[in-house]
Amino acid sequence: MNATATNAKPVTILQAINSALADAMAEDETVLVLGEDVADPEEGGVVGVTKGLSTRFGDHRVRSTPISEQAIIGAAIGASLVGFRPVAEIMLMNFTTVAMDMIVNHAAKLRFMSGGQTHVPIVIRTMTGTGFASGGQHCDYLEAWFAHTAGMKVVAPSNPADAYGLMRAAILDPDPVLYIENLPSYWTPGEAPPTGFVVPLGKARVAKEGTDITIVSYSRVLTEVLGAVEAMEAAGVSAEVIDLRTISPWDKETVFASVAKTGRCLIAHEAVTQFGVGAEIAATLQAEFFGQLKAPVGRLGAPYAPVPFSKPLEAAYAPTAARIAEVAIALTKDH
Amino acid sequence: MTSTYAPDRTTLFGIYKRVALLKANDERSRKVIMTGRLVMPYYSYRGQEVIPAAMATALTDDDYWVTIYRGIHDMLAKGMPLNDLWAEIAGRVDGTCKGKGGPMHLTYPEKGIMVTTGIVGSSMPIANGIAWGSQLKGNNRVTVATFGDGATNIGAFHESLNLASVWKLPVIFLCQNNLYSEHTTYEKATAAKRVADRAAAYNMPGVRVNGNDPVEMYAAAREAVDRARAGDGPTLIEAMTFRFYGHVFGDADAYMDKGQKQAAMDADPVPLFRARLIAEGIATEAELVAIEAEIETRIDTAVEFALASAFPDLGELTRDVYAEGEVA
Numbered sequence A: 001m002n003a004t005a006t007n008a009k010p011v012t013i014l015q016a017i018n019s020a021l022a023d024a025m026a027e028d029e030t031v032l033v034l035g036e037d038v039a040d041p042e043e044g045g046v047v048g049v050t051k052g053l054s055t056r057f058g059d060h061r062v063r064s065t066p067i068s069e070q071a072i073i074g075a076a077i078g079a080s081l082v083g084f085r086p087v088a089e090i091m092l093m094n095f096t097t098v099a100m101d102m103i104v105n106h107a108a109k110l111r112f113m114s115g116g117q118t119h120v121p122i123v124i125r126t127m128t129g130t131g132f133a134s135g136g137q138h139c140d141y142l143e144a145w146f147a148h149t150a151g152m153k154v155v156a157p158s159n160p161a162d163a164y165g166l167m168r169a170a171i172l173d174p175d176p177v178l179y180i181e182n183l184p185s186y187w188t189p190g191e192a193p194p195t196g197f198v199v200p201l202g203k204a205r206v207a208k209e210g211t212d213i214t215i216v217s218y219s220r221v222l223t224e225v226l227g228a229v230e231a232m233e234a235a236g237v238s239a240e241v242i243d244l245r246t247i248s249p250w251d252k253e254t255v256f257a258s259v260a261k262t263g264r265c266l267i268a269h270e271a272v273t274q275f276g277v278g279a280e281i282a283a284t285l286q287a288e289f290f291g292q293l294k295a296p297v298g299r300l301g302a303p304y305a306p307v308p309f310s311k312p313l314e315a316a317y318a319p320t321a322a323r324i325a326e327v328a329i330a331l332t333k334d335h
Numbered sequence B: 001m002t003s004t005y006a007p008d009r010t011t012l013f014g015i016y017k018r019v020a021l022l023k024a025n026d027e028r029s030r031k032v033i034m035t036g037r038l039v040m041p042y043y044s045y046r047g048q049e050v051i052p053a054a055m056a057t058a059l060t061d062d063d064y065w066v067t068i069y070r071g072i073h074d075m076l077a078k079g080m081p082l083n084d085l086w087a088e089i090a091g092r093v094d095g096t097c098k099g100k101g102g103p104m105h106l107t108y109p110e111k112g113i114m115v116t117t118g119i120v121g122s123s124m125p126i127a128n129g130i131a132w133g134s135q136l137k138g139n140n141r142v143t144v145a146t147f148g149d150g151a152t153n154i155g156a157f158h159e160s161l162n163l164a165s166v167w168k169l170p171v172i173f174l175c176q177n178n179l180y181s182e183h184t185t186y187e188k189a190t191a192a193k194r195v196a197d198r199a200a201a202y203n204m205p206g207v208r209v210n211g212n213d214p215v216e217m218y219a220a221a222r223e224a225v226d227r228a229r230a231g232d233g234p235t236l237i238e239a240m241t242f243r244f245y246g247h248v249f250g251d252a253d254a255y256m257d258k259g260q261k262q263a264a265m266d267a268d269p270v271p272l273f274r275a276r277l278i279a280e281g282i283a284t285e286a287e288l289v290a291i292e293a294e295i296e297t298r299i300d301t302a303v304e305f306a307l308a309s310a311f312p313d314l315g316e317l318t319r320d321v322y323a324e325g326e327v328a
């Protein structure tokens, strides 16, 4: 399971997701792909994540759909109820709002409400991320909505190997998984994972070891955290970095072990701070480590505002390496 | 109406047996609630029995059905066992869903009853996916989605009809038009003169039938089933009917036109159907009395079975959220 990447040729996150889909489809003919523009006559999606799949596996298994988010998720749910493993693309995360009934009321609950008679092994792929001047309606991080919904699982890879391994795990998983892709880091290169590489859901990765503070993050902000670590080292602060990989269910064991060692924690994510994933982790840590923490658990996300359009505002919106370093260092100095 | 699909005498009798079961079950449900033996939200389907009875008769056990909160008639028609049904609506461990679904969320895959949804308009997108599965497997199974007239004003209805038509899915959209959505009349909420007209926008046949007439309803159902099995795609059936007891059991009906309601109840489709069987010599009074008595006995048994069944243990609170051993 934890096979290290052996393939020397670097790949991007985008290519890794494409390979994961292709490999899963080749191994299991119940895996289907559907969504707006996903087939090859439509160019395999807006950025080409699903390119080549319909040519290789046929348009019966890779279907471009109308712009009908409810119908897309509904079709995925229905097909999963009769033995298929559909991967449904919702072009951008903001458009999941249009399909919330299908996701929250149906996909997440059918196992429970049916007393375990039916289940919904679907993957919902979606992408988001600031940095493209898209403004308020095209780049929100809404992961907390889904993590808050019992019955859903939520994953967000930060590098190509994890992107591949988490996708394979999500497709194999018996329950609905929301798979969040990050637009600005689609072209980030990294080591290619071996075919069949699986990153188990619910298992975090210690991206860097350290002693003074634990920084928990995921998706693109993880890259910023790794950038922050250098500035912190220059300031004499050693950070341990945890890439959550799965947001729900999150890997308490790994995070607890790290915080037990460092006594401090900062959670950094792109979504607005208020009511976010950081709040859940912080509350859990305060309960677990009350009296042992050397500083209050810190949270760093976006301000409580929609994503702005204007360049300097947008640049100030998501946590950057500099801001993360500043907040993390303060947590180790002020307390 | 084409006679090709008219039910023969045996088929008609079969439809009646289902209708009699549905009527008796609704009457018992209301009685059990009124006497305080069970507490549940109950959406009476009394008056609408012929529609699912005829539809289910046109299907096989293997076919699929996705229904809504007002759908117990659909499920009984499709073959959900009475004991399992009653235990579920009583919230007991022997229910179809271990008591965790309740009357609005019944599931019984063994008979193709895949989803019951409490969200207006949500039966259709999921029915499409099941039908897509059948299309991919080439197994000839048909999927029926039932819903009310009010649901045809929800976006999901339009998305679903469009997708089903573009993909030529073996699905039947069966609207039970009882002229009200909650307390609002059809005319106040729906711009289309007839729900069936909406099919034209999606390039599929749209038929309006008297859903209370078993011959007409069965013929429409058979035609749609044959179309779906032949790979010719979806059909929208608007089955006209009327619900006798308000939206949710206990509502005061003040919003309903009393004359219209009285006329509908005077034209109760069940006794009319019963009289027809006798008039046409398909069944004798004695035969029908015997069938009806047997149904009452079966319901007695189911109610007692349900009330004697245990409540689920508290461990069920967090079970089935995820697959066993995959707990968050």
Ligand SMILES: Cc1ncc(C[n+]2csc(CCOP(=O)(O)OP(=O)(O)O)c2C)c(N)n1
Residues within 6 Å of the ligand: B070, B118, B119, B120, B121, B147, B148, B149, B150, B151, B152, B178, B180, B181, B182, B247
């Ligand atoms: C999306 C949604 N909105 C509102 C409701 C509340 N509600 C429950 S039933 C109903 C009326 C639906 O009428 P119709 O579709 O005609 O079906 P009927 O109850 O007449 O069978 C409403 C508004 C709901 N369950 N779901």
